[in-house]
Amino acid sequence: xxxxxxxxxxxxxxxxxxxxxxxxxxxxxxxxxxxxxxxxxxxxxxxxxxxxxxxxxxxxxxxxxxxxxxxxxxxxxxxxxxxxxxxxxxxxxxxxxxxxxxxxxxxxxxxxxxxxxxxxxxxxxxxxxxxxxxxxxxxxxxxxxxxxxxxxxxxxxxxxxxxxxxxxxxxxxxxxxxxxxxxxxxxxxxxxxxxxxxxxxxxxxxxxxxxxxxxxxxxxxxxxxxxxxxxxxxxxxxxxxxxxxxxxxxxxxxxxxxxxxxxxxxxxxxxxxxxxxxxxxxxxxxxxxxxxxxxxxxx
Numbered sequence: 001x002x003x004x005x006x007x008x009x010x011x012x013x014x015x016x017x018x019x020x021x022x023x024x025x026x027x028x029x030x031x032x033x034x035x036x037x038x039x040x041x042x043x044x045x046x047x048x049x050x051x052x053x054x055x056x057x058x059x060x061x062x063x064x065x066x067x068x069x070x071x072x073x074x075x076x077x078x079x080x081x082x083x084x085x086x087x088x089x090x091x092x093x094x095x096x097x098x099x100x101x102x103x104x105x106x107x108x109x110x111x112x113x114x115x116x117x118x119x120x121x122x123x124x125x126x127x128x129x130x131x132x133x134x135x136x137x138x139x140x141x142x143x144x145x146x147x148x149x150x151x152x153x154x155x156x157x158x159x160x161x162x163x164x165x166x167x168x169x170x171x172x173x174x175x176x177x178x179x180x181x182x183x184x185x186x187x188x189x190x191x192x193x194x195x196x197x198x199x200x201x202x203x204x205x206x207x208x209x210x211x212x213x214x215x216x217x218x219x220x221x222x223x224x225x226x227x228x229x230x231x232x233x234x235x236x237x238x239x240x241x242x243x244x245x246x247x248x249x250x251x252x253x254x255x256x257x258x259x260x261x262x263x264x265x266x267x268x269x270x271x272x273x274x275x276x277x278x279x280x281x282x283x284x285x286x287x288x289x290x291x292x293x294x295x296x297x298x299x
Contacts, residue, residue: 003114006065013064016074017054020063023078024050032208033086034234034258045095046085049102058148059103062110069113070120076194081106083190090234103151104158105187111141111159135171138163157181162188165222177224189215189223189231207296208237212262237262243298249273251298252284261287263294 006012024047035042053059067074084105088098112120115137119130126134141159145151161184164170166177170188180188196211215232219225238244242254244267252267260266264287270278286292 003065006068007061009064009068012068013060016064016067017060019067019074020050020054020078021047023075023082027082030082030086031239032236033083034236035086035089036092037089042086042089045089045098046082046102049085049099050081050106052099053103053106056150058150059107062107062113062144062148065113066110069117073109073112073120076198077106077109079194079198080108080187080191083194084187086234087186087190087231090230100152100155101158101183101186104155104183105190107141107145107151107155108158108162108187108191109137109141110144111137111139114140114144135163138172154181154183158184158187160184162191164188166224167221170222185224185227189218189227192218192222193231209263212237232262235262238265238294238297245295245298246284247293247295255283267294 024043027043027046030039030042054063063074066077081102085098085102088101093101115134119126119134122130138160142156145156145159146153158181160172161175161180164173164175164180164184165188166180168174168176193211193215196206196214197208212232212235215228219228236257238254238257240254240257244252244254246252246267246269250269250273251271252269254265255268256266264285266283266285266287268281269284270281272278284292286294
């Protein structure tokens with residue numbers, strides 16, 4: 001009854017649709033991605049796909065349910081759909097496949113809306129029974145999506161399989177490697193990355209560097225090694241103009257990242273460790289100075 005009432009809430013439905021459209025106009029996560037096509041072209045493609053999705057009444061209703069149930073879940077779904085679409089673009093998906101991936105990613109956690117909020121928003125460690133109930137969101141989401149018109153089966157599989165893991169240690173079925181759909185593998189990876197770098201009900205966001213450490217170790221363990229490497233090659237952790245603190249105590253800003261190791265850009269050092277300005281700022285190629293590293297970003 002609550003779900004039916006949520007779907008009939010016209011104001012919430014319009015709010016959810018507008019929030020999705022606004023998200024496409026104010027995309028910030030792309031600064032961390034290096035794409036094989038112009039960013040403006042990708043933005044338009046992503047905006048058009050989200051526009052098509054929200055124009056479908058059934059989809060708009062479910063997005064409304066998601067927003068009313070948990071605004072953080074709704075925002076997370078948009079972010080995961082963006083990053084997944086970027087990976088699909090990197091893999092040079094045809095338009096129909098890119099749409100299937102985007103649709104599957106935005107509804108990957110739809111089943112969470114059918115669980116009690118005292119389970120999905122808990123700020124303590126879950127009991128074994130609670131974890132089992134929470135894991136049921138994958139099957140529940142799949143059931144919902146397969147009953148909806150205009151949802152391709154491969155898109156619905158994302159909800160079912162995005163928590164499966166490469167070595168068979170995921171859920172709900174313990175699938176391994178190639179048994180997991182390609183879309184679900186992509187969304188599983190981008191979901192974990194987004195979960196690490198975003199705040200959650202029970203914790204603050206991890207540093208991007210910490211998220212990278214996890215992903216570096218996840219190849220052929222949680223995710224296919226080639227997919228992880230593809231993703232990492234196109235991440236841009238320190239975009240050009242980012243101000244950073246070096247291990248020497250000096251301050252610098254990033255001037256070049258293209259084609260370089262994730263954590264080893266070219267920087268221009270402008271301040272000494274004691275806080276004094278450097279009269280003639282100089283370039284430093286961190287890839288050629290392994291004894292110097294970036295400690296953190298500066299505000």
